[in-house]
Amino acid sequence: MRELVPFVVIGLASGSLYGLAGLGLALTYRTSGIFNFAHGAIAAAAAYLFFTLHVSMHWWWPAAAVVSVGVFGPLAGLVMERLARSLVAARTATIIVATVGLLLFIQGFLYWHYGSAQRSFPEFLPTAAAFRITGVTVTWAQVINVTVGVGSFLGLYVFLRRTRVGVAMRAVVAAPDLLALTGARPARVRIASWIVGCTFASLTGILIAPTLTLNAALLSALVVQAFGAVAIGLFTSLPLTYLGGVVIGVVASVATKYLSARHGLSGIPGVVPFLVLITMMMVTPGRKLPRGAGRFEGARESGRRPPRPVLIGAPLVAGAFLLAVPHLVGTRLPVYSTALIFVIIFLSLSLLTRVSGQISLAHAAFAGVGAATFSHFTLDSGYPWLVGLVATGVVTGLVGVILALPAIRLSGLYLALATYGFGLLMETVVFQSWLLFGSQVNGVSARRPELGPIHAGSATDYYYVILAVVSATCVALVLLRRARLGRFLRGMADSPTALITTGLGLSITRVIVFAASAFFAGVAGALFISQVGQVSPVTFTSYSSLLYLGALTVAGAFSGFVTSAFLAAGLLVVFPAYLSGVTVEVQSMLFGGTAVLAALVSDGAVDWKTLAARLGARLDRAIARTDVRRRRSPVAARNVAAAAAGAER
Amino acid sequence: MTGATDAGLDVVDLTVRYGGQVAVDRLGLSAPLGRLTGLIGPNGAGKTSTFNACSGLLRPSSGRIVLLGEDVTRKGAAARARRGLGRTFQRMELFTSMTVAENVALAREARQAGSNPLRQQVATPRQWAAVQAATAEALEVCGITGLADRVVGALSTGQRRLVELARVYAGDFRMLLLDEPSSGLDKAESERFGTILRTLVSDRGIGILLVEHDMELVMTVCDELYVLDFGALIFHGTPAETKASPVVRAAYLGSEAVMEAAGLAERGVG
Numbered sequence: 042m043r044e045l046v047p048f049v050v051i052g053l054a055s056g057s058l059y060g061l062a063g064l065g066l067a068l069t070y071r072t073s074g075i076f077n078f079a080h081g082a083i084a085a086a087a088a089y090l091f092f093t094l095h096v097s098m099h100w101w102w103p104a105a106a107v108v109s110v111g112v113f114g115p116l117a118g119l120v121m122e123r124l125a126r127s128l129v130a131a132r133t134a135t136i137i138v139a140t141v142g143l144l145l146f147i148q149g150f151l152y153w154h155y156g157s158a159q160r161s162f163p164e165f166l167p168t169a170a171a172f173r174i175t176g177v178t179v180t181w182a183q184v185i186n187v188t189v190g191v192g193s194f195l196g197l198y199v200f201l202r203r204t205r206v207g208v209a210m211r212a213v214v215a216a217p218d219l220l221a222l223t224g225a226r227p228a229r230v231r232i233a234s235w236i237v238g239c240t241f242a243s244l245t246g247i248l249i250a251p252t253l254t255l256n257a258a259l260l261s262a263l264v265v266q267a268f269g270a271v272a273i274g275l276f277t278s279l280p281l282t283y284l285g286g287v288v289i290g291v292v293a294s295v296a297t298k299y300l301s302a303r304h305g306l307s308g309i310p311g312v313v314p315f316l317v318l319i320t321m322m323m324v325t326p327g328r329k330l331p332r333g334a335g336r337f338e339g340a341r342e343s344g345r346r347p348p349r350p351v352l353i354g355a356p357l358v359a360g361a362f363l364l365a366v367p368h369l370v371g372t373r374l375p376v377y378s379t380a381l382i383f384v385i386i387f388l389s390l391s392l393l394t395r396v397s398g399q400i401s402l403a404h405a406a407f408a409g410v411g412a413a414t415f416s417h418f419t420l421d422s423g424y425p426w427l428v429g430l431v432a433t434g435v436v437t438g439l440v441g442v443i444l445a446l447p448a449i450r451l452s453g454l455y456l457a458l459a460t461y462g463f464g465l466l467m468e469t470v471v472f473q474s475w476l477l478f479g480s481q482v483n484g485v486s487a488r489r490p491e492l493g494p495i496h497a498g499s500a501t502d503y504y505y506v507i508l509a510v511v512s513a514t515c516v517a518l519v520l521l522r523r524a525r526l527g528r529f530l531r532g533m534a535d536s537p538t539a540l541i542t543t544g545l546g547l548s549i550t551r552v553i554v555f556a557a558s559a560f561f562a563g564v565a566g567a568l569f570i571s572q573v574g575q576v577s578p579v580t581f582t583s584y585s586s587l588l589y590l591g592a593l594t595v596a597g598a599f600s601g602f603v604t605s606a607f608l609a610a611g612l613l614v615v616f617p618a619y620l621s622g623v624t625v626e627v628q629s630m631l632f633g634g635t636a637v638l639a640a641l642v643s644d645g646a647v648d649w650k651t652l653a654a655r656l657g658a659r660l661d662r663a664i665a666r667t668d669v670r671r672r673r674s675p676v677a678a679r680n681v682a683a684a685a686a687g688a689e690r
Numbered sequence: 691m692t693g694a695t696d697a698g699l700d701v702v703d704l705t706v707r708y709g710g711q712v713a714v715d716r717l718g719l720s721a722p723l724g725r726l727t728g729l730i731g732p733n734g735a736g737k738t739s740t741f742n743a744c745s746g747l748l749r750p751s752s753g754r755i756v757l758l759g760e761d762v763t764r765k766g767a768a769a770r771a772r773r774g775l776g777r778t779f780q781r782m783e784l785f786t787s788m789t790v791a792e793n794v795a796l797a798r799e800a801r802q803a804g805s806n807p808l809r810q811q812v813a814t815p816r817q818w819a820a821v822q823a824a825t826a827e828a829l830e831v832c833g834i835t836g837l838a839d840r841v842v843g844a845l846s847t848g849q850r851r852l853v854e855l856a857r858v859y860a861g862d863f864r865m866l867l868l869d870e871p872s873s874g875l876d877k878a879e880s881e882r883f884g885t886i887l888r889t890l891v892s893d894r895g896i897g898i899l900l901v902e903h904d905m906e907l908v909m910t911v912c913d914e915l916y917v918l919d920f921g922a923l924i925f926h927g928t929p930a931e932t933k934a935s936p937v938v939r940a941a942y943l944g945s946e947a948v949m950e951a952a953g954l955a956e957r958g959v960g
Contacts, residue, residue, distance in 0.1 A: 525799055526811040532785045532796050539783035542745055543797040543861050544771035546805025553807060 046177045048294045054183035056290015057190030058249045059314070060283035062263055063270025064197060065241030067282045070271070071214045071331070072234040075125040076454050078140040081264025082147035083117050083239055084246030085257050089151055091247045092162060092255055102165040109247055114240030122235040126228070127641050133453035134400055135640045138594050141402070142636030144261060145591050148584075149629025151257035157626070159259075162250040186248055193241060194283045201279075206233050258584065265465065266290075268458060269314025272321040276331050289314045311469050315462035322451060322459050330455055359607070363508055367501040373618055374500050375572070380614035381507045382568045385514050387593050387606035389561035392518060394590070395597055395605070396527070397554050398534025399448060400457040402586050403464030407559045409581030410467070411437045411566025413477035416485035416576075426490035430510075430567050437563020438556040445555035449548045452537070464583035472578035484577030487570040507568055514561055515603055521557070522602065530554055588613070588625075591632035598639040697759045698723040698865045698897030699744060699775070704753035706739045706921075713739040715921040716753070723758075723864060723897040726887060728908045728929075730901070731918035732942060737901045738780060740918070741867050744899075745777045746770045758864060772804050776863030778854045780870045780901075786843035790834060790853050793842055795825040797861035821860075828860035832886060847874035855886065866890070866898045872907050880904060884911045909933065917941065 066080045077083075087109045094105035124143070128136050166182035173179065201207040209230045212220040221227050246260060253259045266289055273285025293313040300309050309316075322330075366377050386408055393399045414436045418429040447459035471477060478484045489497040489506075496502050521527055529550050532540050541547050570576045589609075596608035612632070617623040623631075699721045706714040714736040721727035729737050742748035744755055746767035754763045755770075762770050776797070785793050798821045803810040813821065829835040832852045837845065842853055851871055858866055868887075872880045884907050890896055902908045908915065909929045917925040917932060919941040925932060932938055 521811075524811060525803065525809075525813050528788070528792060528796055528799065529803070529810060531788060532800075535785040535787055536783040538747070538779070539785065539857075540796070540800055541767045542747070542771055542777050542783070543800040543857070544768050545800035545803055545810070546768050549805045549807050550810055553810060 043175055045295060045298065046175050048298045049291055050174070050177055050179055050183060052291035052294030053287060054186040054290070055249065055252060055294065056287035057187045058245050058286070059263075059266035059270050059290050060286025061190045061193050061241055061248075062245040062267035063274070063282040063286045064194060064279060065238035065245070066264070066267045067271045067274055067276065067279060068197070068210075068234050068241075069121070069125075069238035070276060072210055073122070073125045073129070073231050074332075075128055075136055075140065076458075077121065077143075077238075078137065078264065079143035079147060079261075080238075080242050080267055081261040082144045082151075082257075083121075083242040084249070084263050085151060085260030086117070086147055087113050087243030087246035088162065088250040088255060088260055089155060089257070091250070092155075092160070095165065096163060102163075106165075106247060110240060110243045114243035115236045117243065118236035118239035119232065121239055122232045124637070124641075125231070125235065131640065134394065134398065137400055137454060137457045138590065139637050139640035141587050142591055142594070142633045142640060144264075145587055145629045145633030146637065147633070148257045148261050149626045149631075149633055153624070153626035153630060155255075155257070157257075160255040162253070162255040164251040166248075166251070182251070189244065189248060190283070190286075193244070194279070197237065197279065200237075206230060210234055266314045268462075269317040272318040272458075275321070275325060275329060285317070289317060292317075309470055312462075312466050315465050319447070319459055319462045319466075322447060322455055355604075360512075367504050374504060376615055376618040378500070378504045378507050378572050379569070380610045381504075381511050382565050382572060383610035383614050384511050384606045385561055385565035385568070386589065387596075387609045388514055388518050388603070389558045389565070390589055390593055391597070391602055391606055392521075392530075392561075393554060393558045394593065395602065396522060396534065397530035399551070399554065400453070400460065401444070401555075401558070402457055402461040402590065403444060403467065403583065404558075404562060404589050405581040405583065405585035406464045406467040407437050407441065407562035408566035408569065409472060409576075409578060410440050410477060410559075411563030412487075412570040412576045412581070413472070413485050413566075414563065415567035415570055416487045419487055420485075426488075426492065426571075430564060433567040434560040434564045437566070438560035440563075441555040441557075441559025442552055444559070445552040448551045448555060461583060461586075464586050468578065468582050472581075478576075478578045482577065483575060484580075485570070486575040487567075488574075489571045503572065507572070510564065510568060514564070518561070519603065526550075526553065588629060588632060591629075591636040594639050595632055595635045598642065697756070698725075699758075699867075699899060700754075700756040701740065701744065702754040702756060704740065704743055704755070705751045706736065706743050706748060707751045713921050714743065714750075714918075717918070717921070717923055719916045719923065719926070721865070721897050721899040724891060724895045725913045726891050726898045726900060726911050728900050728902060728912035728915040729918065730903075730905075730908055730915060730932075731924075734920075735918040736921035737918060738869060739921075741777065741869050741899075741901060744867055745775060768800075768805070771861075771863070772801055774864035775867070776858035776861045776865070777867035778851075778858060778869055778871055780873070782847075782850050782854050784842050784850055784853060784857075787841065789839050789841055790845070790856075791825055791829065791838040793853055794828050794856045794860045795821050797857040798824045801861055824860040824862060828856040831859060831889065832856040833882070848876065848879045851875060851879075851883070855883070859890065864896055866896060868898060868900045868902075870901055870903060872902060872904045880907055883907070887911050 062080065062084060066077060069080075070076045090113055091105050091109040094100045094108060095102050100108075124139065128139055131139075164182060166185050168180045168182050170178045171181045171184045199207075201211055206229075209220060209225045209227075210233065212225070213227050213230045213234075220230070245263065249263060250260065266286065269289045270282050270286035273288065274280075274282030293310045296310040296313060363381075367374055370377055386404065389407075390401065390404045393401050393404075411433050415429055415433040418424045418432050419426060424432060444460060444463055447463070448456055451459055473480055489503045491497045492506075494502075495506060522530070529540065529545060533547065533550060537547055540550075566581070592609040592613045593605065596605040596612060599605070600608055613628065617625075617628060697720075701717055701719045704714055704717040705712065717736070717740060719727070719729070729740065731737055739748065743750040743753075746755075746762070746765060746769070750763070754761055756762070757770060757773055757775055760773065762773060762775075765773070785796060788796070799813065799817075802813065802817050802821070809817075826835075829838055832855050834849065834852050834856060837849060837853075842850060845853065851874065855868075855871060858868075872883050875883060887898060887900070888911055891898055900908070900912060912929055915925070915927060915929055915932045916923060917935075917938050924941055925935050925938050927935070
């Protein structure tokens with residue numbers, strides 16, 4: 042028991058901060074209905090800002106803290122409120138994509154600007170011993186962390202009970218329309234809650250960074266702990282959220298003691314919050330989970346079809362181009378092979394998100410499972426290449442069935458969270474097991490096929506193998522979409538209730554679509570490992586899953602089912618090969634930023650035309666103003682201003 | 691199956707609670723096959739809650755739902771639908787990105803597929819033929835054959851109501867729950883709607899339980915009425931008896947206009 046004390050102390054200190062992050066997340070979710078996947082990224086941004094001010098610019102730390110928490114937090118809150126307001130009427134899936142896009146954008150920016158190397162973050166709080174419990178030293182930093190956590194929680198509690206804005210905030214949660222009738226302005230209340238929420242995130246960011254080292258991914262993943270805390274609070278209760286954070290911190294810390302030395306289980310402490318999250322989701326009756334903003338409808342596919350010549354002509358032209366690629370691109374052929382493989386990944390993701398309106402934030406995990414399984418089947422068990430490919434698809438499909446289990450009970454936000462948790466669990470625990478990648482840093486390997494005239498050594502031959510599989514996948518999925526299942530999936534995206542009340546066993550449909558999607562993603566993983574020879578688990582992280590979703594959203598905003606998969610693969614794989622500046626970080630920013638925009642535009646929250654008109658009018662006014670200053674002629678100024686106003690009209 | 695041949699839907703001692711709030715209080719009603727039964731009451735009386743409990747979207751706190759003589763209280767929504775219970779929604783649940791024909795066909799397809807993984811993926815030729823025939827008939831009966839290839843998202847509310855009706859018609863359900871099917875319809879559409887409902891009941895012998903605010907429609911088409919107030923049954927009788935009932939009048943106090951309209955309708959229709 043005694044040897045646990047140091048772990049409990051560490052757990053309390055970090056758990057208190059998790060609770061703090063959770064409070065911010067829960068508060069903003071409850072008042073606006075928008076669940077902010079970028080909550081941790083905001084914390085990360087604050088920590089980096091503090092780092093720049095304090096370490097690079099040598100500011101006194103309290104000054105740096107005031108700016109990164111007291112100024113940056115509220116500013117981030119204002120921006121978030123603006124974004125959230127535009128999203129309120131959007132579909133749940135759109136809202137998720139938008140905040141995930143924001144996460145990608147912020148994280149990409151931080152990587153791009155600061156580099157991906159981990160930096161040590163200064164422990165700016167005093168680390169001197171404050172006191173000792175049973176021989177364990179408790180530092181002032183730890184005391185301060187706990188105090189800040191408890192203090193913020195109590196402060197928030199009093200604020201919500203005793204102040205006018207606080208009471209209004211609770212009213213917004215209960216009935217925003219009713220509150221508006223009383224003359225209070227829900228918008229002002231939401232601004233207040235986003236400011237508080239983002240300030241809490243920033244505070245967590247700078248306090249937790251010293252224990253984590255400065256790394257954008259690690260800090261963004263802080264949101265994971267916050268997710269767990271919020272789940273314990275059932276997305277509603279603030280006291281339980283804070284307590285949940287503390288519990289997660291302590292459990293994770295104590296688990297570290299027992300599991301960190303055990304091979305294969307060392308990742309578990311890191312996923313404690315998600316184990317908590319998944320468990321809470323699986324045992325809580327759906328009706329106890331509050332409904333967020335957004336309409337519960339899935340992807341929107343327009344009923345319009347391109348004219349027949351285009352339908353037949355476009356695949357022919359594209360097919361001819363793809364056949365000719367090895368003769369056109371020279372040494373860049375591997376890029377195109379990989380891109381084709383990603384077409385399959387995007388098609389399978391599109392089947393879930395676009396056709397059936399489900400959400401999956403764990404798609405890269407399927408590809409990872411496919412890659413590792415294929416290696417075991419072909420190298421260890423000696424299956425022939427093609428047999429291995431199909432067997433891999435089947436195994437991955439079964440993994441898909443596991444992910445379908447939460448999908449049966451949950452939808453929208455809660456499904457997104459459960460799949461994200463699944464992805465992290467795979468990435469940090471399951472991938473490391475001997476079943477998949479094992480503990481080797483290099484991961485696992487596989488060879489290319491040697492089938493009749495196809496030579497394993499020839500990149501061109503393998504390109505055509507991939508092309509054949511891609512074509513087969515396209516045909517299979519297009520047929521599937523046309524068949525009865527396709528109609529059910531589209532129906533599911535529009536109105537699951539209508540399908541259930543007409544007699545469809547929707548759980549079975551969900552299992553089928555997740556299995557089918559995972560099957561193809563697994564096949565893609567197998568093709569990928571054959572292509573590159575060796576794959577380590579870091580290729581298919583949960584971050585990759587988010588990036589895929591971002592890329593597909595961007596591509597999907599402009600094109601149909603099959604086209605968007607090719608476009609997304611082009612954006613993700615081919616595009617960077619030609620532009621040396623386009624690194625993963627830049628892609629992350631691009632996809633993230635564009636995904637946010639696409640989300641805003643796709644649901645008509647923002648309309649390009651009005652946006653353009655408004656920008657134009659603003660520009661005119663700006664020009665008018667500079668003109669005025671230059672000429673200092675009141676008459677000319679009036680004319681120009683009138684013209685600008687006219688243009689606006 | 692036990693029960694009489696005309697046993698449609700029987701609600702026995704149904705109670706629905708939301709937290710501490712009692713939405714439906716020990717309600718008993720029976721909607722037989724071959725008849726049009728109306729369920730009316732002021733807003734918040736518990737009509738939609740009753741519907742949701744009947745169709746299996748809501749778990750009642752207590753009570754039983756008996757469908758075609760079989761106790762389905764513990765069955766899920768899809769299982770009840772496959773046993774012959776169809777419904778429409780006050781806030782329509784349509785496949786807005788699909789065409790009218792696809793919408794209507796999907797109900798029959800969903801019933802055929804049920805929970806069979808293979809049948810969910812492809813239809814047998816015979817099933818497909820049945821779907822086509824049912825769809826064509828339903829479109830014809832509801833008078834929307836001309837809209838067959840239009841995308842539902844682009845239709846007016848009145849047209850959508852007809853699509854939803856055609857969908858339950860094509861689904862070949864024995865018992866229908868219609869939740870305010872005429873709201874958003876104009877007078878002509880509403881009358882047409884009433885005619886279709888009567889045809890369904892008399893020609894195909896199905897039973898309909900109708901929740902409706904359009905008193906004129908209710909009084910003309912229904913054989914029998916149940917009146918709810920605050921979740922409890924306050925009256926049960928024919929439309930004429932209901933109109934005459936002081937209890938019902940009291941419950942509608944504040945909605946007098948509604949009853950006035952019904953009175954006018956009575957005179958108007960004869």
